Amino acid sequence: MSQAPTLDVRAVRAQFPALAEGTAHFDAPGGTQVPFAVVDAVAASLRSAVSNRGGPFPSSARAEQAVADARSAVADLVGGLPDGVVLGQSMTALTYVLAGALAKRWGPGDEVVVTRLDHDANVRPWVQAAERAGAAVRWLDVDPASCLLGDHTAVLSERTRLVAVTGASNVVGTRPDVRAVTDAAHEVGALAYVDGVHLTPHVPVDVAALGADFYALSLYKLSGPHLGAVVADPALLEGLHPDKLLPSSDAVPARFEHGTPPFELHAGVVAAVEHLAGLVPGGGARRERLLRSMAAVQAHEEALLDRLVAGLEGVEGVTTYGAALLRTPTVALRVAGRSPREVAEALAARGVAVGDGDFYARELVRALGLHGDGGVVRAGVVHYTSGDDVDRLLAGVAALAA
Template sequence: MAFDVEKIRAQYPALADGRAWLDGAAGTQVPQPVIDAVSDAYRVGMSNVGGPYESSRRAGGIVAEARASVADLVGASDPACVVFGPSMTALTYRFAAVLAAAWRPGDEIVVTQLDHDANVRPWVQHAQRAGAAVRMAELDPATGELPADHVTSLIGERTKLVAVTAASNVLGTMPDLQAITDRARQVGALSYVDGVQHCPHAHVRLADLGADFYATSAYKWAGPHLAAVVAADPWSLENLHPDKLTPSPDTSPERFELGTNPFAALAGVVAAVEHLAGLDSDADGSRTERLAVSRRSVQAHEDELARALFDGLAALDGVVRYGAPEGACTPTAFFGLPGKEPAAVAEQLAERGLNVSFGHSYAWEAVHALGIGPKGGVRASLSHYTSRSEVQRLLDALAEIAG
């Protein structure tokens, strides 16, 4: 493994300010190649697609390359499976509207307490309008786990959709996704998987996950503020017909994308995927092959840091970690200091040069299941550019604050 975190950090201008950026789950920083790609797209000039001139063809090429890049990143079968949008929330509402059009009274959907509300509320609201029943799979508040049998026991012959996260945005829990999606497929239900916190930390292969739809946000993996929903195959999109303007394209995936695509941001997506593919300097071959090597190197680096973080938190008096999953999880810790408001703890850490998140982080069902309510907790989330010394800075600061 040729993973050099200091060499990688040098590519991120924001990291030069001396702060410890431990808020990757809220959005990562952006490396210089992505900044350059976005600015170069504007500098060279672009026109809308469909014109008989170079600037228009250039924009079309950016869109095509962005679809191919995301397809490589998540192991999609075809770039035509990739739908872009401004955010995972917006895209999920878009898909909820078109999928719910076929739901009828007596049908059922399954959602979970582990999920970000963006993979709960759109489905619940549309189910209520359709008269479909909602089944909520409960997490284990003691461990932060979502046992697969809690989900599969709710999937029946009338189930139309199962919405489940691949990784919790606050607890880091990574449930047994394949067991869940296999059961959904057995009864003819679709699975919609929130991969926003999963994709930054894993080598993703859609076929292994069994997801019919997989959502990811580029700003969580060093790209611009842009999201994508990736279908398991183009056929999944061809049979869906969302509301659209009459003259706008009726081809797939274009008919799912409202208005003009942000071409410069998509150029940044391409650069971000290339950056991820090169995080291990020994990675070679096609982009897919380089991604496989680099993503596994990232996992090894982050696993080492996560263990130091989790063990360090466990050793601190006056710090309580919410949900400590024993199974697979991302390098994310959600914790509190009894008697201290999460906002106040985050502020004290900020004064010491440590950026962490606080609150419910839109994990609305989870914070209530954990019994901590909407004030939530403090979240430290590590990224591929996090260093071991930054983890220690956090632990030292927490010991001081708790003491």
């Protein structure tokens, strides 16, 4: 097996103007900082003449091109087809659109499967759509000790219409065996909706290899602008008919995109994907460069995760959650005698940014018995995280625990 190329973290960090402020950012699971290239792309779009689509003039054609370029960039990122890339305000908003369209096919006796590991954006839209359709909801539980999912085959039946599963927990990092879940869903004739928001920033992604019928992601978790995307087979999208305005396009994928899009942010999407594709040297098509870069990102982040976990395990009074062998570089913890908010505030005073709460993974935090107790402290590593950042976080936690 060839070794992944090495990520030059110093060079990567130099691309991020926000890092010059000096904060060690472990808040990336809630949203990443952006590189100069994304800032410049958005600004350049706003400086140029861009009109709404549909006009016979250059500024309108520029808007059309911005959308097409963003679709192609997202398709390259995850191995999809541009005509199957739906762009929108957020992953949550798009999932509600897809849930509404899919639920038109459901009725009493049908079943939808959701998990207690997922972010609520891949739970509540399906629960609410099922309730409106008269379909039943079946829950795939999570083991509180390991934060691993239970037996997915136990909740599937010939009446299952959709299985919603995360690619990685946004709180504890657990990466379920997505392919096993999607294969089992397909065996009973169900569709699989995979939340890739927390997986995509950390590993090379191939939607076909995952078996995902729908793959959702957020660009602002990828050093991009605040937009979401759902990637699917265009032929599958052709059979779905969401509620929409009568004059708006009925073409795929535009029929799923409500309102006038933010063209300047579409330019930022392209720049963000190009940023990721250029993290390590080498030529080739953008998809090839992305796979190479993301392999380097994964190796870099896994090394820092090992360093972080080992350091936390050596601090008396610190409890970490989740024991999955396959995980993204995300750690959930508590410090004895201090609430998660107290820990986050104390670390912020030291120039270390971490989150606290349930992070919309309410079912998981309930399973851990922490929902009414402030949730957890969450620290997430990304490609611009340095070893010095990890050491600062560990020093801060150790001081608090002492």
